[in-house]
Amino acid sequence: MYSYTEFDDAFLAERNAQFRAQVERRIDGSLTEDEFKPLRLMNGLYLQLHAYMLRVAIPYGTLNGAQMHKLADIAEKWDKGYGHFTTRQNIQYNWPKLRDVPDMLDALAEVNMHAIQTSGNTIRNVTADHFAGAAADEVADPRPVAELIRQWSTDHPEFQFLPRKFKVAVSGAAHDRAVIKAHDIGLQIVEQDGVLGFQVIVGGGLGRTPMIGKVLYDFVASEDLLPTLEAIVSVYNLLGRRDNKYKARIKITVHENGIEDIRTRVDERYALIRPQFTGVDQQMLARIEADFAKPTFKTAPLDAYAAAYDSDPIFRSWADTNLSDHHAPGYAIVSISLKAHGATPGDATSQQMHVMADLAATYGHDELRISHEQNVILPHVHRSDLPALHAALKNVGLATANIGLISDIIACPGMDYCALATARSIPIAQEIATRFDELKLEHEVGPLKIKISGCINACGHHHVGHIGILGLDRAGVENYQITLGGDGSEDAAIGERAGPGFAADEIIPAVERLVFGYLDLRQDPSETFLQTYRRLGLAPFKAALYPEARANAA
Amino acid sequence: MAKPFTPKVVTANALLEGDVIYQTATGWTRDLAKAEVLTDEADADLRMIDASQQIDLVVGVYLADVDPDPVPQPVHFREAFRAKGPSNYAHGKQETL
Numbered sequence: 293m294y295s296y297t298e299f300d301d302a303f304l305a306e307r308n309a310q311f312r313a314q315v316e317r318r319i320d321g322s323l324t325e326d327e328f329k330p331l332r333l334m335n336g337l338y339l340q341l342h343a344y345m346l347r348v349a350i351p352y353g354t355l356n357g358a359q360m361h362k363l364a365d366i367a368e369k370w371d372k373g374y375g376h377f378t379t380r381q382n383i384q385y386n387w388p389k390l391r392d393v394p395d396m397l398d399a400l401a402e403v404n405m406h407a408i409q410t411s412g413n414t415i416r417n418v419t420a421d422h423f424a425g426a427a428a429d430e431v432a433d434p435r436p437v438a439e440l441i442r443q444w445s446t447d448h449p450e451f452q453f454l455p456r457k458f459k460v461a462v463s464g465a466a467h468d469r470a471v472i473k474a475h476d477i478g479l480q481i482v483e484q485d486g487v488l489g490f491q492v493i494v495g496g497g498l499g500r501t502p503m504i505g506k507v508l509y510d511f512v513a514s515e516d517l518l519p520t521l522e523a524i525v526s527v528y529n530l531l532g533r534r535d536n537k538y539k540a541r542i543k544i545t546v547h548e549n550g551i552e553d554i555r556t557r558v559d560e561r562y563a564l565i566r567p568q569f570t571g572v573d574q575q576m577l578a579r580i581e582a583d584f585a586k587p588t589f590k591t592a593p594l595d596a597y598a599a600a601y602d603s604d605p606i607f608r609s610w611a612d613t614n615l616s617d618h619h620a621p622g623y624a625i626v627s628i629s630l631k632a633h634g635a636t637p638g639d640a641t642s643q644q645m646h647v648m649a650d651l652a653a654t655y656g657h658d659e660l661r662i663s664h665e666q667n668v669i670l671p672h673v674h675r676s677d678l679p680a681l682h683a684a685l686k687n688v689g690l691a692t693a694n695i696g697l698i699s700d701i702i703a704c705p706g707m708d709y710c711a712l713a714t715a716r717s718i719p720i721a722q723e724i725a726t727r728f729d730e731l732k733l734e735h736e737v738g739p740l741k742i743k744i745s746g747c748i749n750a751c752g753h754h755h756v757g758h759i760g761i762l763g764l765d766r767a768g769v770e771n772y773q774i775t776l777g778g779d780g781s782e783d784a785a786i787g788e789r790a791g792p793g794f795a796a797d798e799i800i801p802a803v804e805r806l807v808f809g810y811l812d813l814r815q816d817p818s819e820t821f822l823q824t825y826r827r828l829g830l831a832p833f834k835a836a837l838y839p840e841a842r843a844n845a846a
Numbered sequence: 847m848a849k850p851f852t853p854k855v856v857t858a859n860a861l862l863e864g865d866v867i868y869q870t871a872t873g874w875t876r877d878l879a880k881a882e883v884l885t886d887e888a889d890a891d892l893r894m895i896d897a898s899q900q901i902d903l904v905v906g907v908y909l910a911d912v913d914p915d916p917v918p919q920p921v922h923f924r925e926a927f928r929a930k931g932p933s934n935y936a937h938g939k940q941e942t943l
């Protein structure tokens with residue numbers, strides 16, 4: 293995988309030393325909070341409800357065993373023995389003390405990790421398909437270009453004070469697992485006449501004004517990508533609104549000016565700056581690609597796998613749900629669920645992190661990924677190793693067979709941690725998962741994505757949940773609004789609001805009614821919730837959600 | 847006539863630990879029940895100014911409504927979480943209170 297150059301190391305050491313001095317000056321009172329806040333945010337340090345929170349970037353979600361071990365050590369030494377993996381492929385520590393943060397950052401630097409540009413109006417951590425480099429349906433690995441974009445954007449002098457934060461996602465497969473249409477820029481690697489290039493999508497985003505990104509260019513050749521991105525960001529830097537924080541994201545710029553106008557401006561800017569890109573970036577890319585060379589895959593008999601699959605129903609259920617197709621023969625992609633029924637979505641204890649790191653080293657070519665769905669992926673595991681891997685995961689509560697099912701819920705921290713929240717989201721996720729586990733229904737219900745946010749900022753992606761839940765404060769009481777039919781895949785769609793919200797004690801029964809309604813409505817067990825919704829529209833689901841309204845109308 | 851003043855406490859986060867604290871007559875407490883209740887608007891403004899100046903101790907000072915009897919208790923659910931800790935783990939104040 294990509295490893296830091298000396299330049300990166302020196303840069304990081306200097307940044308950390310700088311921040312250590314800033315923390316000292318804050319503690320002795322020579323910096324006020326107003327002066328310190330932008331500095332700490334630039335280093336990933338937030339103040340939440342009960343404590344500080346440190347957000348650590350995991351670029352394109354890729355980690356090795358040593359890095360995962362270090363994340364576990366940090367959780368143990370300076371936090372409460374766990375970490376929270378987020379939808380932005382970050383890890384968050386919820387309980388650091390201000391004085392300890394510089395030491396935490398130094399510990400991260402030992403394994404080439406940092407918390408830079410996880411906040412602020414900069415180009416954020418570039419995200420990529422979590423199955424990158426492994427998926428059977430992949431045109432090319434999106435991570436080298438994600439890394440190239442990271443290097444180009446990190447500390448880019450022109451882009452440190454954008455109108456608003458800027459998020460880029462890259463996918464190399466036809467099936468979009470990186471929600472690229474809900475990012476400021478989404479890139480899809482495509483092949484045209486045997487040449488690889490990028491479809492460029494701009495202006496997607498969630499939050500208060502959700503938008504699906506629009507295609508700016510159908511095909512941009514690899515060597516033209518960085519100048520194109522630079523042209524887009526500089527058009528946005530000039531045109532993006534700085535007068536109103538809620539209208540500052542590029543999605544609004546695109547919406548207000550229209551995609552054609554943006555394209556004209558980007559074309560003009562591109563023509564101007566293209567000559568500055570002399571191909572150095574392509575040499576860098578070639579070097580980075582070498583760092584992402586595929587592991588040497590092995591061949592081994594599959595008898596042990598077949599035997600376990602035939603004889604052990606628990607293993608079979610896990611294999612059916614948590615494995616995905618790998619491009620290499622005999623291999624599988626393993627999704628480790630961080631969604632044990634009733635647990636906090638995305639949380640892993642130090643012990644669990646250590647076990648996952650060890651398993652990656654033993655069975656997975658030392659690679660791990662964090663998915664935006666808050667699970668951990670072992671991208672390269674030979675099927676002959678799966679029975680042993682499954683047994684080891686089971687020992688530490690990591691063998692839940694629910695990937696893509698109703699209990700595989702995305703939930704933001706909500707009012708249990710987040711200072712911006714209007715309601716809690718974690719307990720709602722816990723209760724839904726617990727309830728459907730009791731009902732023993734989730735495998736029958738099949739693929740269904742529930743996503744929960746604790747406020748309109750939509751960190752829990754509720755707009756693109758098949759069932760989205762948004763927590764609000766209605767006159768001092770938690771209230772939950774349901775949206776239906778959202779989709780974060782290549783067929784991206786924003787969910788429709790179903791109707792009036794529900795109190796905290798009504799929301800679980802409401803979701804239950806929806807799911808039972810779906811079971812009645814589907815043509816056959818192969819028709820998913822989303823397909824049924826697309827066939828029938830909102831009305832029958834609404835009737836299931838609000839039975840009183842139907843009774844009253846009758 | 848002036849709007850009746852809802853009783854309040856001055857609250858903030860501690861600079862070093864980041865945890866929730868409340869102003870008392872003489873300093874700060876981590877226990878809402880021990881906070882000083884302010885029933886007069888002018889007095890509350892003064893206490894806010896005093897608190898906001900303690901930049902090497904506290905962050906994010908504001909006034910929060912409380913129900914004063916028999917000891918100060920949160921009115922809004924957000925303040926209830928701040929006073930207690932998160933609901934998914936017994937972490938935060940509920941560990942020690």
Ligand code: HEM
Nearest residue numbers: 338378379380497498499500541704705710712749750751
């Ligand atoms: C707890 C501290 C957090 C704070 C203060 C925070 C703040 C925000 C804010 C203000 C926005 C809206 C930005 C805008 O539309 O301009 C936002 C969006 C977002 N946040 Fe967070 N967030 C927090 C935690 C998280 C977590 C834990 C995740 C991942 C689980 C996350 C992922 C996202 C995502 C995916 C968006 C996307 C909406 C978009 O950019 O279109 N955030 N966040």
Ligand code: SF4
Nearest residue numbers: 704710713746747751
């Ligand atoms: S959606 Fe709102 S409550 Fe949830 S993490 Fe984001 S800002 Fe906080």
